[in-house]
Amino acid sequence: MSVTPTVDHWFDFLCPFCYLAQDRNRVLREHGVVVLEHPLQIHPEIGPGGTAVGPRVGPTYDFLASEAEAAGLPLTWTDRIAYSLPALGAYATLAAADTAAAHTDAAADTGTADTTAAAHTDAAGHGVVAGTDAAADATVGADATAAADTGTADTTAGADTGTADTTAGAGTGTADTTVADRFAASVFNAYFGEGKDLESRDLLLALTEAAGGDPEIVRAAWESGEADRAVGKSAILAYENGVQGTPAWVAGGQSVSGLRPRAWFENWAKSLA
Numbered sequence: 001m002s003v004t005p006t007v008d009h010w011f012d013f014l015c016p017f018c019y020l021a022q023d024r025n026r027v028l029r030e031h032g033v034v035v036l037e038h039p040l041q042i043h044p045e046i047g048p049g050g051t052a053v054g055p056r057v058g059p060t061y062d063f064l065a066s067e068a069e070a071a072g073l074p075l076t077w078t079d080r081i082a083y084s085l086p087a088l089g090a091y092a093t094l095a096a097a098d099t100a101a102a103h104t105d106a107a108a109d110t111g112t113a114d115t116t117a118a119a120h121t122d123a124a125g126h127g128v129v130a131g132t133d134a135a136a137d138a139t140v141g142a143d144a145t146a147a148a149d150t151g152t153a154d155t156t157a158g159a160d161t162g163t164a165d166t167t168a169g170a171g172t173g174t175a176d177t178t179v180a181d182r183f184a185a186s187v188f189n190a191y192f193g194e195g196k197d198l199e200s201r202d203l204l205l206a207l208t209e210a211a212g213g214d215p216e217i218v219r220a221a222w223e224s225g226e227a228d229r230a231v232g233k234s235a236i237l238a239y240e241n242g243v244q245g246t247p248a249w250v251a252g253g254q255s256v257s258g259l260r261p262r263a264w265f266e267n268w269a270k271s272l273a
Contacts (some may be wrong), residue, residue: 004032004033004034005269005272006033006035006036006251007033007249008035008241009021009035009036009037009247009248009249010038010238010243010246010247010249011037011038011039011040011184011246012042012043012246013082013084013088013091014043014084015246016075016192017247017259018246019068022071022188023067023070023071023073024259024265028265028268031266032273033272033273037091037180038238039091039092039231039234040088040231040238041088041235042246043084044085046081046082047083048199049083049199050081050083051080051081052079053080053081056077073192073193074189074192076193076195077195078195082197082198082199083198086201086204086222086227087187087198087199088231089218089222089227090204091180091183091187092221092230092234093217093230094179094213094218095180096230097180097214097217098178098180179211179212183208183213187204190207201219205219243257244257245258247259252272256268
């Protein structure tokens with residue numbers, strides 16, 4: 001019996017390379033690979049209100065613009081690098097809810113159930129992986145402004161193609177994150193496609209509802225601190241897998257960081273099958 005190939009992917013909503021990584025994940029999924037998403041706050045030093053940033057100009061931003069056009073993704077820059085923790089926490093909460101729903105459905109079919117909230121949260125394994133705005137946005141390449149935005153481990157121009165190591169192990173997660181995945185796509189589009197305030201809780205709650213999720217679950221997780229704790233757990237998971245920047249993928253003992261070409265991901269997907 002064949003085994004469905006699985007890849008763990010870490011991202012941050014404020015990372016433009018992660019925004020473009022949606023296209024690479026699309027390639028993996030088109031080849032039958034299950035992509036398990038994990039959020040990661042790569043810039044915890046950026047607090048509420050975000051941080052101001054200068055004009056996005058230079059090779060890094062030219063590269064991002066070209067890749068966005070090729071992927072059919074609109075790209076709009078704001079004058080600030082956002083505080084992403086509330087959005088990441090909302091994603092982690094929705095991913096856990098998706099996992100709980102999947103367990104409930106499975107229990108109905110098998111007659112067994114795991115219904116504790118803690119178990120579902122741990123099983124989801126969704127937390128945080130981030131990058132930032134090409135200056136705070138990227139795991140990849142940076143010019144002077146970009147360097148301030150990324151804070152990631154690889155800031156050389158050549159990093160645009162990504163680097164790989166052989167970090168062993170992969171995080172846990174769930175493929176059944178339908179609501180969470182829709183939410184993530186809408187958050188990325190709101191921030192990078194429409195230039196909206198990523199930190200706005202009203203916006204995040206509206207996007208939650210539009211994705212088919214329950215805004216009250218997200219609101220309660222924010223207020224209780226559970227959303228932040230879920231992001232923290234995901235950060236530990238990233239550390240355990242050798243992930244230091246975003247976007248990052250781990251599968252079969254291989255860790256890949258940076259936005260490699262689409263053709264590379266097509267070949268990788270075939271090798272995982």
